[in-house]
Amino acid sequence: MTRRATTIASLLLALSVPLQAIDFEKEIAPLIVRRCLECHNSIDPQGGLDLTSLKSAIAGGDSESSIQSPVEENFLLQRITDGEMPPAIKGVPQPLPAAELALLTKWISTGADWPAARHLDFYEATTDSHAGRDWWSLRPVMNPQIPSPTNTSVDKATPIDAFIAARLATNNLTAAPPADKRTLLRRLYYDVTGLPPPPAAITAFLANNDPTAYETEIDKLLATHHFGQRWSRYWLDLVRFADTCGYERDQLKPNIWKYRDWVIDALNADMPYDRFVRDQLAGDEVAYRDEQSVIATGMIRAGTWNDEPNDPADYVYTRLEDMVHTTTSAFLGLTVKCARCHNHKFDPIPQTDYYRAAAIFWPGYIGQANLGGPSTEQLGYDVFGWTDRNNSPAELRLLIKGERHRPADVIQPGPLSAVRVLDKPFIPSQSAANTTQRRLQFANWITDSQNPLTARVMVNRIWQHYLGEGIVRTPNNFGFKGSPPTHPQLLDYLASELVSGQWKMKRIHKLILMSATYQQASQHPQQSKYAQRDFLNHYWWRANRKRLDAEALRDTILNISGRLDTKLGGPAFYPKMAADALEGLSRKASAWPTSLQPERNRRSIYMISKRAQLLPLMTTFDFADTTLPCARRESTIVATQALALLNNHFVHSQSEALAERLTTEHPADIHAQITRLWNLAFSRNPTKSELAVAESHILNQSLHFAGQQNADKEDESSHSIKELLGQIPRANLGLWLRADKGVQLDDQGRVMFWRDQAPSTTDHLHKHDASQATLANRPLFQSQGIHKNAAIKFDGKDDFLNLAGQAIWKPQFSIIAVVSQSSTGSAAREIISNWHRRGRSTNSIFLGTTGTNKVRLSDAFSPAGILTEPSRPFILTAINTTGQASTFQNSTLLATQAALTPRVLAAPYVLGTQGNYGSEFWQGNIAELLVFDHPLSKEERDAVWSYLGVKYQLSVTPTRKTPDHLALASLCHVILNTNEFIFID
Amino acid sequence: MNHQKQLFPCGQTRREFVWQMGGGFAGLALASLLDSDKFFDKHAAAADITNPLSARKPHLPSKVQSCIFLMMNGAPSQVDTFDYKPALNKYAGQPLPSDKTYINSGGRKVGFLTPNFRPFRRGGESGQLISDYFPGIRKHADKLAIIKSCHADSHAHGSALVAMNTGSTFIGRPSLGSWSVYGLGTENTSLPGYVVMMDKRGGPISGQPNYSSGFMPSTFQGTLFRPVGNPILDLQGPAHIDQKAQRNQLDLLAKLNDKHLQQRPGGADLASRIQSYELAFRMQSEAPEAVDLSRESQSTLDAYGVDKHPTDEFGRNCLVARRLVQRGVRFIQLYSGGGHLADTWDAHVSIEKNHGQHAAEIDQPIDALLTDLEQRGLLDSTLIVWGGEFGRMPFSEGKNAPGRNHNPYGFTMWMAGGGVKGGISYGETDDFGFEAVTDRAHVHDIHATILHLMGLDHERLTYFHQGREESLTDVHGNVITAICP
Secondary structure (H helix, E strand, O other), X not given: OHHHHHHHHHHHHHHOOOOOOOOHHHHHHHHHHHHOOOOOOOOOOHHHOOOOOXXXXXXXXXXXXXXXXXXXXXXXXXXXXXXXXXXXXXXXXXXXXXXXXXHHHHHHHOOOOOOOOOOOOOOOOOOOOOOOOOOHHHOOOOOOOOOOOOOOOOXXXXXXXXXXXXXXXXXXXXXXXXXXXXXXXXXXXHHHHOOOOOHHHHHHHHHOOOOOHHHHHHHHHHOOHHHHHHHHHHHHHHOOOOOEOXXXXXXXXXXHHHHHHHHHHHHHOOOOHHHHHHHHHHOOOOOOOOHHHHHHHHHHHOOOOOOOOOOHXXXXXXXXXXHHHHHHHHHHOOOHHHHOOOOOOOOOOOHHHHHHHHHHHOOEOOOOOOOOOOOHHHHOOOOOOOOEOOOOOOOOEEEHHHOOOOEEEEOOOOOOOOOHHHOOOOOOOOOOOOOOOHHHHHHHHHOOOOOOOHHHHHHHHHHHHHHOOOOOOOOOOOOOOOOOOOOHHHHHHHHHHHHHOOOOHHHHHHHHHHOHHHHEOOOOOOHHHHHHHOOOOOOOOOOOOEEOOHHHHHHHHHHHHOOOEOOOOOOOEOOOOOHHHHHHOOOOHHHXXXXXXXXXXXXXXXXXXXXXXXXXXXXXXXXXXXXXXXXXXXXXXXXXXXXXXXXXXXXXXXXXXXXXXXXHHOOOOHHHHHHHHHHHHHOOOOOHHHHHHHHHHHHHHHHHHHHHHHHHHHOOHHHHHHHHHHXXXXXXXXXXXXXXXXXXXXXXXXEEEEOOOOOOOOOOOOOOOEEOOOHHHOOEEEEEEEOOEEEEEEEOOOOOEEEOOOOOOOOXXXXXXXXXXXXXXXXXXXXXXXXXXXXXXOOOOEEEEEOOOEEEEOOOOOOOOEOOOOOOOEEEEEEEOOOEEEEEEOOEEEEEEEOOOOOOOOOOEEEOOOHHHOOOOOEEEEEEEEEEOOOOXXXXXXXXXXXXXXXXXXXXXXXXXXXXXXXXXXXXXXXXHOHHHHEEO | OOOHHHHOHHHOOHHHHHHHOOOOOOOOXXXXXXXXXXXXXXOXXXXXOOOOOEOOOOOOXXXXXXXXXXXXXXXXXXXXXXXXXXXXXXHOOOOOOOOOOOOOHHHOOOOOXXXXXXXXXEEOOOOEEEEOOOHHHHOOHHHOEEEEXXXXXXXXXHHHXXXXXXXXXXXXXXXXXXXXXXXXXXXXXXXXXXXXXXXXXXXXXXXXXXXXXXXXXXXXXXXXXXXXXXXXXXXXXOOOOOHHXXXXXXXXXXXXXXXXXXXXXXXHHHHHHHHHXXXXXXXXXXXXXXXXXXXXXXXHHHHHOOOOOOOHHHHHHHHHHHHHHHOOOOEEEEEEOOOOHHHXXXXXXXXXXXXXXXXXXXXXXXXXXXXXXXXXXXXXXXXXXXXXXXXXXXXXXXXXXXXXXXXXXXXXXXXXXXXOOOOEXXXXXXXXXXXXXXXXXXXXXXXXXXXXXXXXXXXXXXEEEOOEEEEXXXXXXXXXXXXXX
């Protein structure tokens, strides 16, 4: 003791601190706040020592040593001089700087004067190690003075540009020149809609010299529904949206798609941001509560949910954290969740604040029923939303270190305390109310115009998506560990505009889009010089070049191939997933019900996000992780992206579709095709040399592919048959009769039984074997019925087969038959039919021919085209979609009309005659018959036709597979791989 | 050429730089992978490119280059494999003492204490006891550090698998392999740094989150690898795009991209994407080569049990794993068991039937792998980890029933190679093999140890995300130094 006292005394002397009175407020209070209060606070004081007030500091904690003890015996001071306090961090000592130690020593030696009313608070002021309540983002938003323009060369300067120019000037930088009109329009289209400009829009824009042309484009694009389809994705990332729950069962969240559609619609309708926030947090509590506002609360339960948590009692707290974290990061840009176990180390968020926020969600259905939320009955609508159990929930207690078994004080729901002016307790809800109104009060606090965070956080997000980076570059962290704003005044200007403009967001979009800063070029004349000084473009001396994100990339490919299905809203679709990619699922193919065409070609916003299995094409291009809020996706460049664009089936099939579009639009004109391709992909014409290299590529590839095809022909065809056979779509193939398989003959060589070869993979399908019990009605088997292939010969008098079960079971279907006719007379004759005299003489379903080579697809589609060369074998295809019915002979379209009027699809079905009529017998061969329960896409049709064509030596060369076509597709494919395609200047 | 000076502009530290890029390597023309052939010496304007996959120095001295994690999906029973409990004979037919509390996973039937289904025998000079399910592995008893005191946080497969892979029972965090590659990079950029080979019967419960990179860039996520043909997705286009056709495409692509770059000097992002195509081109040939077993001798194939029932699949996977180790892949995870219940080690119905089947599939291949690595001098630089997501109960699932329910309170894992001290056991369960009691090893401790052996300090290996330094072990984890060199 004496030795230590001597040390301290000598220290005092050595430092010769002037022996004047010490100012507690100025000198001591900041020191204690900064060095001691993180641990020695009143919530969970370490060693029982609470240094927030004189009274508790005198009490001295567990050691009962008063702060006011004389220096020589002051235990607290000794702990510091011993080097024990402040404690070491990961083994590294954190000694108090000598000057501070001297100051403290002197203060104690002079009696440790501390005004009794002065209560210290860890968060009262910002220090060099943590933020206080005076942190920049917590100060009121000031509508700043707009700097007077310093650079008059920018003739269309907006207030935004004035703020930007001021900082450029102080850093001796100048803005880049404006982007050329073409580049600008392409950028604008992508940024607002996520799709490229149609070539005609570029042409019109270039020709339009009206000074308001650009503004007109902005207004037009912000008014399209594509705007919401694009921008909703950013919001869905923020609220960790996915369509399923995750974990073992990864259940589909029923109706969660309605929330996705709500976000799209809200953005398109320019819903004010305050209402946007309120509906999502409390759409079940608002006065105008309706189905839409309840749908909006789906945000609260869009996260992961585990139906088998290790400890359900603990899991409740995990879910609370998910809700607190999602809402406070999305709406406030703060990391409140860090305060679940202890006071926030860096931001003025005490642990009690975390529990205030948790208490807001506590009254909800956080149990294990109904996928962890209220039922549709409890909500009153068939939606996936949120609500409270009642208006008098159990109390929520603060948990020491976040541990459930260490409950402390009851915490009342309330706002974050850091916003002092708004720190008022919530009002208990009226006894008549069904809910606690806590979420509604929370929403009202968030959207109070005095809340300094809400508007700043939101305008920063909008800025970020247009400019590539935020003004605050850590968009979900406006706290101490986040980046400070590069342009604080600009941020406040935009935030003020948002609030004063009734929280309308499209106005902010337009403000930004109209700025010269947004419109500048992505290359600067001083690029390399400036890059040395401001590599990260903090000062916005150029536009940031952006790589297309996963959605924009996929949507663009579909858009320019002409295959994009523009259907709006509704349940999510399942894209085609490579079987190899499904290997990682514990329940493989059964878990992936691939959607049909054209559903699969919808915009990516409508693609299922299944937490256990996301589409590799999307994740390769940095689709957001769906478990945590994501404010800013990575934008990586990796070799697997190159592999995907080089080899992925989707990219190839769309390249072929694009080639088809080009040949359809500009038949037999390679130059026009190439020019069109450049305009679709790059929004510009090709240069002369580009035209030349493109043409030469087509030529080389065409020669090469022709060589391949010749070589293939020389190959034994059985090999390629096998390959083609493998490409037949098996999904929902419900009936597949082939004369070379599964035929049982009687001793006269007549067919008794013909086994259905369709894979019975789905529950609703069952075998549709064909049979004939009556000897006289059995058709004859022909081992070389059609071009050396087996077929069944029907005599046209009384031969037919009965089909088991209901062979056509969905109103949308595809029937494909390989047949030949030995009579082409006027009599009607059927291939497959369920005609029945009783009750369905006019609404049955059948496929056959009649009269002068007419095709009939039931009475509702007759004639359905005229056969050419009717005496040669052919493939007859009939497809009925929801929109239209079509027939094909081989690969040629015969006829098309509106979809069939409703048909009765009930069994029994027969082959080779007209139902129970005992007439209209087929005269000729039937070799193969396939029935699908959906309309085949062009690609799927081609796969079946190619197989049948090769097998039966019928002419089905789909035009798109010629060497020329493949060569053009190859060029399209290269274009989809270019930097110019994937980067937006 | 040394890029170090250029990497971090404005005199920032790497951390500041990376952080300002948005808490990751974002925007950094990630994985530009340009070092190897001095791309930027040829193309001007080498701005700031760093390659997140390039090999990095470990925190600690370590010889380990690769880790092979043999994941026993479904949870093998410890008392029937590596944790011999003779007392179970004595207590057979009695209930587990009532002071031992546990969660009865799935509310299944609770039977009586049941001894091991197959006898234990001593292996090697160390004489470690290993049961007759694993006669092949027993031969390597002197190489194994058997950790008999493992315990986990969840009794449910879905959460426990995710925890064994990511440290948390909740999905959304980077997996062990992601942390390894984040910390160390990889030696061969023509192959993924972190490879996962599933069991053909299916993936793990909870799917992708088991090998995801969570909040890290997807560059660090596990890549599913198939042991035949084209091991990764999108290695091959349609048949007509043969090598020549693709070369024609790449030549045209290069022309168009070069011109585009010329008009945009300083475009590091553009240049790195150009380079990524050359790498992709190499991957197309190198990845299939890595799984092409035709160059392996017949005796090697026989040793691994390739083309033999029931060892073919796991044998191939083990052999491919060795080939990947030789090619510098950092982290390889092989699943034994896939899908659900009987297709995994989840022996609710019958230990003998289930473990009999699964052990027969993997015992010979693992035996061969350990032998092969040793003979090729690769064992010291390859860490092998074996284990499931938890263990099984010492009592039967129902009266006289031959199956056992889930048990996260005590189970066994083992490590070998990578400098691990062989021939030792670490930790103990109680007399029943129910609960870890001595030197308890939590999943976090296992992870800390694996990272440590690979040369990474689990406390220093952090990733800044949303205001917090995240790590695999969070604030937990102690290295099991007793098994470390």
